[in-house]
Amino acid sequence: MQISGAEIVVRSLQEEGVEFVFGYPGGAVLEIYDAIFKQSAFKHVLVRHEQAAVHAADAYSRSSDKVGVALVTSGPGATNAITGIATAYLDSIPMVIITGQVPTPAIGLDAFQEVDTVGISRPCVKHNFLVKDIAELASTIKKAFYVAKTGRPGPVLVDVPKDVQQALAEFHYPDSVSVRSYVPVTRGHPGQIKKAVNLLLEAKRPYVYVGGGAVLGGASDEVRELVRSLGLPCTNTLMGLGAFPGDDRLNLGMLGMHGTYEANMAMQNCDVLIAIGARFDDRVISVPSKFTAVPKKIVHIDVDPSSIAKRVKVDVPIVGDVKLVLREMLDLLKQTPQRIDADALASWWKQIDDWRAPNSLKYTFSDELIKPQYVVETLYEVTGGKAIITSDVGQHQMWAAQYYKFAEPKQWLNSGGLGTMGVGLPYAMGAQLANPNAQVACITGEASIQMNIQELSTCRQYHIPVKIVNLNNRYLGMVRQWQEIFYGNRYSESYMDALPDFVKLAEAYGHVGFKVEKPSDVEGVLREAFSAKLKERLVFLDFLTDQSENVYPMVGNGKGLDEMDLPAHMRDNGGNAGERDYGNLS
Amino acid sequence: MRHILSILLENEAGALSRVVGLFSARGYNIDSLTVSTTEDPTLSRMTIVTHGSDDVIEQITKQLNKLIEVVKVIDLNESEHIERELMLIKVRATGKDREEMKRMADIFRGRIIDVTEKTYTIELTGTSDKLNAFIEAVDRAVILETVRTGASGIGRGERILKI
Numbered sequence: 053m054q055i056s057g058a059e060i061v062v063r064s065l066q067e068e069g070v071e072f073v074f075g076y077p078g079g080a081v082l083e084i085y086d087a088i089f090k091q092s093a094f095k096h097v098l099v100r101h102e103q104a105a106v107h108a109a110d111a112y113s114r115s116s117d118k119v120g121v122a123l124v125t126s127g128p129g130a131t132n133a134i135t136g137i138a139t140a141y142l143d144s145i146p147m148v149i150i151t152g153q154v155p156t157p158a159i160g161l162d163a164f165q166e167v168d169t170v171g172i173s174r175p176c177v178k179h180n181f182l183v184k185d186i187a188e189l190a191s192t193i194k195k196a197f198y199v200a201k202t203g204r205p206g207p208v209l210v211d212v213p214k215d216v217q218q219a220l221a222e223f224h225y226p227d228s229v230s231v232r233s234y235v236p237v238t239r240g241h242p243g244q245i246k247k248a249v250n251l252l253l254e255a256k257r258p259y260v261y262v263g264g265g266a267v268l269g270g271a272s273d274e275v276r277e278l279v280r281s282l283g284l285p286c287t288n289t290l291m292g293l294g295a296f297p298g299d300d301r302l303n304l305g306m307l308g309m310h311g312t313y314e315a316n317m318a319m320q321n322c323d324v325l326i327a328i329g330a331r332f333d334d335r336v337i338s339v340p341s342k343f344t345a346v347p348k349k350i351v352h353i354d355v356d357p358s359s360i361a362k363r364v365k366v367d368v369p370i371v372g373d374v375k376l377v378l379r380e381m382l383d384l385l386k387q388t389p390q391r392i393d394a395d396a397l398a399s400w401w402k403q404i405d406d407w408r409a410p411n412s413l414k415y416t417f418s419d420e421l422i423k424p425q426y427v428v429e430t431l432y433e434v435t436g437g438k439a440i441i442t443s444d445v446g447q448h449q450m451w452a453a454q455y456y457k458f459a460e461p462k463q464w465l466n467s468g469g470l471g472t473m474g475v476g477l478p479y480a481m482g483a484q485l486a487n488p489n490a491q492v493a494c495i496t497g498e499a500s501i502q503m504n505i506q507e508l509s510t511c512r513q514y515h516i517p518v519k520i521v522n523l524n525n526r527y528l529g530m531v532r533q534w535q536e537i538f539y540g541n542r543y544s545e546s547y548m549d550a551l552p553d554f555v556k557l558a559e560a561y562g563h564v565g566f567k568v569e570k571p572s573d574v575e576g577v578l579r580e581a582f583s584a585k586l587k588e589r590l591v592f593l594d595f596l597t598d599q600s601e602n603v604y605p606m607v608g609n610g611k612g613l614d615e616m617d618l619p620a621h622m623r624d625n626g627g628n629a630g631e632r633d634y635g636n637l638s
Numbered sequence: 639m640r641h642i643l644s645i646l647l648e649n650e651a652g653a654l655s656r657v658v659g660l661f662s663a664r665g666y667n668i669d670s671l672t673v674s675t676t677e678d679p680t681l682s683r684m685t686i687v688t689h690g691s692d693d694v695i696e697q698i699t700k701q702l703n704k705l706i707e708v709v710k711v712i713d714l715n716e717s718e719h720i721e722r723e724l725m726l727i728k729v730r731a732t733g734k735d736r737e738e739m740k741r742m743a744d745i746f747r748g749r750i751i752d753v754t755e756k757t758y759t760i761e762l763t764g765t766s767d768k769l770n771a772f773i774e775a776v777d778r779a780v781i782l783e784t785v786r787t788g789a790s791g792i793g794r795g796e797r798i799l800k801i
């Protein structure tokens with residue numbers, strides 16, 4: 053029987069086992085929406101802005117093993133989706149975006165709501181397709197899912213012109229696809245794996261650097277086994293948090309620009325570095341020449357060859373899937389009689405413990421002003437460390453990363469690569485729908501939350517009971533921090549004036565809101581928000597926090613990992629943060 | 639250093655713009671680019687002449703391979719290869735220049751393929767260097783226009799780029 057292209061789209065999504073489609077209708081996708089109306093296999097979530105549809109679908113992927121799907125119309129629908137797509141692209145998140153397009157005969161004629169979606173999205177997708185022939189529609193969707201989730205994952209866009217949606221064809225969904233020009237490597241080269249194991253066993257100052265690839269590749273068990281079996285020190289990137297538990301002594305915490313002192317010092321001074329699905333980002337190693345100033349041998353495991361030797365030369369490149377490569381390394385370690393030099397490792401740990409002793413994340417509690425770090429710490433306790441945490445972008449993001457000790461992968465959702473303000477709430481929505489029984493909290497700032505605040509309405513419609521933890525410092529805090537340090541306290545346009553009353557705003561959308569002004573109220577309010585009574589409700593917690601708080605440690609622009617700006621209690625001479633002037637703090 | 643990359647890619651709409659987009663997005667150089675279908679109509683073959691440090695060339699190759707529609711990439715510089723470019727050059731051919739241009743074309747093994755009272759159009763193939771040398775050798779004032787295809791390259795002997 054022949055069915056329409058729109059029905060083929062819907063049937064294909066069903067074949068892929070899609071549970072939710074996040075989207076927004078418009079002229080060029082009306083056919084598909086009509087086909088959605090007639091089915092019940094998957095649910096459609098009507099967001100309030102296409103950017104949020106893509107973020108929510110992205111979060112659905114980040115917090116599950118499935119591929120999130122977003123559906124938007126042509127023209128403005130597609131352009132609104134771009135930020136979401138680029139966000140997913142930079143963090144290598146698998147997802148499929150379906151866009152409507154003007155009818156094929158109208159393409160190129162500046163038709164109503166026509167943009168070159170394939171052209172606009174090209175630099176920020178793993179791949180994209182314009183389907184001009186209905187005969188290729190089903191197989192293209194199959195390919196899109198396949199390409200999105202294999203190899204280095206990423207977003208794939210399928211642009212479907214309206215006449216293709218209207219045309220009729222038989223529906224055959226292929227069981228499998230192979231793309232001759234796309235054959236991702238999975239197994240690592242055995243010779244290289246052997247070299248890596250030998251290098252590790254000869255190390256005096258080994259260090260394991262775990263990135264987002266370990267989360268994406270589901271290799272958290274293998275990472276844990278490797279680190280624990282040899283008693284190695286390890287660190288996580290912002291994207292790798294949870295791949296190794298945050299409360300384990302072997303974990304030195306996050307590294308990089310706002311990493312702990314010990315994590316960065318160990319990164320700088322190790323002699324053998326095992327990089328697992330981490331890409332030596334500039335926010336992690338800062339200046340490559342400073343990073344390599346202390347000679348070290350580097351093993352780099354990554355499924356994408358172009359991630360290897362991009363910023364830093366490595367000694368043992370291993371192209372392959374982290375999970376498979378680590379499995380083989382672990383097997384080899386069991387077979388070899390050679391043992392790691394225990395004395396050397398003990399003195400390395402002694403050095404690390406010295407770095408760790410002053411606790412670079414220590415902050416001064418205040419009875420008067422709510423310290424943002426204290427809110428995150430209390431949230432960690434109140435949720436038993438088990439909540440899925442999403443964040444936006446800014447200081448609050450860094451405090452979330454530093455003070456919530458993530459125990460499991462996929463428990464932490466944030467935009468690392470693109471640093472997109474506005475992801476927090478839609479990420480929480482996607483994560484909650486993917487994990488209906490989980491507690492989901494969005495740690496945000498008063499500026500970021502306003503970038504997708506309209507999604508409070510979506511949360512109301514679909515009863516998505518996420519908890520919003522707004523660390524409200526009345527500043528574009530991260531911008532203010534840079535202006536304080538690098539621009540002589542000239543707080544140019546970083547003050548967030550004319551804020552709404554967030555409690556009333558939440559209530560207007562039909563939710564519950566609390567304003568918290570005193571440190572002594574923080575715990576009680578958090579407990580209430582997560583109590584059984586409010587389990588089914590979205591709760592907006594507006595914490596008025598200390599405006600002057602900065603994120604430390606910090607590796608400033610052009611500085612090496614061993615040249616961190618440290619918090620006050622670790623500073624010899626006040627560093628660069630001596631006398632501070634907060635301008636129009638009020 | 640100058641490198642000649644040979645790329646086999648799916649003969650599909652949009653594949654070329656992905657390659658070109660990659661070069662501009664990542665700030666790589668394209669000195670010349672030629673592309674056409676092969677004996678297998680589903681495949682195109684592209685030759686890109688680029689320059690950069692070894693690290694940059696390594697990244698270019700890796701990034702090209704990452705494009706879904708790229709089937710294979712080789713750096714012809716890695717072994718012996720042949721390079722050819724075609725140039726059509728129109729020169730003023732009057733008076734004593736007429737004889738001189740004929741002589742120059744002969745020396746460079748060019749062919750005069752169009753003749754008018756005042757002009758010759760010369761067809762010349764060779765390495766890009768040879769074409770440059772021809773341009774250098776003739777008086778700039780007599781050159782009316784030039785059009786070049788950009789280099790095409792192929793490995794010598796048994797070195798074959800095929801799927």
Ligand SMILES: Cc1cc2nc3c(=O)[nH]c(=O)nc-3n(C[C@H](O)[C@H](O)[C@H](O)COP(=O)(O)OP(=O)(O)OC[C@H]3O[C@@H](n4cnc5c(N)ncnc54)[C@H](O)[C@@H]3O)c2cc1C
Binds near residue numbers: 328
């Ligand atoms: C305000 C702000 C501050 C920041 N500060 C910091 C900071 O202090 N510290 C920090 O770490 N980051 C920080 N970041 C994030 C930073 O910008 C990068 O996004 C992040 O460091 C990259 O993480 P990653 O190296 O783990 O790589 P990811 O972006 O997670 O990339 C994953 C890598 O793993 C590979 N991979 C994927 N799947 C597999 C697989 N199955 N097998 C093998 N390999 C695979 C990919 O090819 C890729 O190379 C900050 C971001 C913002 C917005």
Ligand SMILES: Cc1ncc(C[n+]2csc(CCOP(=O)(O)OP(=O)(O)O)c2C)c(N)n1
Binds near residue numbers: 447448498523530
């Ligand atoms: C879409 C977008 N625009 C601008 C920026 C630059 N930026 C990074 S952090 C930040 C301030 C965020 O303020 P807020 O959400 O209040 O968080 P805070 O830093 O105060 O915790 C800005 C403007 C960005 N990351 N994303």
Ligand SMILES: [Mg+2]
Binds near residue numbers: 499524525526528529
């Ligand atoms: Mg703020």
